Amino acid sequence: MEFGFGAEEEEFRHEARAWLAAHLTGRPERRDWERELGRGGWIGLGWxxxxxxxRRASLIQQVVWAEEYARAKAPARSGHIGENLLAPTLVAHGTPEQKSRFLPPVARGDELWCQGYSEPGAGSxxxxxxxxxVRDGGSYRVTGQKIWTSLxxxxxxxxxxxxxxxxxVRHHGLSFLLVPMDQPGRVEVRPIRQLTGTSExxxxxFDGAVARAEHLVGGEGDGWRVAMSLLGFERGVSTLAQQIGFAEELGRVVETAVATGAATDxxxxxxxxxxWAELRTMRWNALRTLGGPDAGGTGAPSVxxxxxxxxxxxxGELAVRVRGAAAAVGPVDWSAAAPYELDALQHLFLFSRADTVYGGSDEVQRTIIAERVLGLPKEPRG
Incomplete structure (x- = not known):
């Protein structure tokens, strides 16, 4: 793939940078910020x-926007799941009525979404x-439990x-339903407190939660195909923006190593x-595969x-190593709701422990690559 930034993309970069500079004032509330992005037309570039x-944007312009957003240290997106997962899935599999009902509120930043996939016994x-x-006239009644449900x-x-x-059983008989969360007594949300003290x-x-029949995406029993299609959208342009944040974290680790003398080792x-070298490799691999024949397919996302x-x-492990014993020290107040405060590198270490598990564990990714890309024999399943 020939990948570069031409004059049109640089003009787009200037527009994005200027808009972010003009609107990133103070610390906006997350939902207000989503609506601000919507008013600016910055939601749904990749639909x-x-x-x-x-607004429509080319693939390269989407990369430019994602990178500028990360460089501006703009707030973490609470609308990510609706914009980058649900919306492309509706574009691919939804009815005209479903698109007309759900895409505009996502584009305006008015409606936020979460993903009901993982369960206590069904994660990876x-x-x-x-x-x-269960079908009940013009609706479905949904009963069960989901876990690790972000936002x-x-x-x-x-x-x-x-x-x-x-x-x-297994992949058969599954359906993809759109369920409103505001159903007191039928939908209960319990935040999970993490080691970092946060609860994303x-x-x-779900206890008999109602989903209207017209909010079934892809047809009854077609849920596995729709769900797998959605997972293909999960890794794309956002990976490049993620790497901007990674580079900033690596820079902090390097600065700390110099300050503590660990860099002399x-x-x-x-x-x-x-x-540093692996991060550069990841960037070029992402750029190479983003517009390639396997973009969004089974191979590139897993890799x-x-x-x-x-x-x-x-x-995260290196961040602790360069700090030495000081990495384990911090203010503690056991009477507070969050008894300890973490600095950036401590938070990096604790949160990154889950990176090889959430979003599909390393073991699952290797199995996908082995079976679906390399064509190796499937492992026996009971």
Missing amino acids: GEDGYGN DLAAVRTAA AHEADWCFVLARTGAGS FNEVF PVVRDLLVRQ AKLLWGGWHRRL
């Missing part, structure tokens, strides 16, 4: 369709989901993978150089996840 309140093995949806405590809607085929993840309990210096998950976890 491939316009007319829903979004997604085909083991047990949440059930469910803020979301207005949840797309849920549920079993509609009675007695079905949640448990979600040749082993530490080797590790720092290795992290990308393996690369950055392990890299980021090793960076």
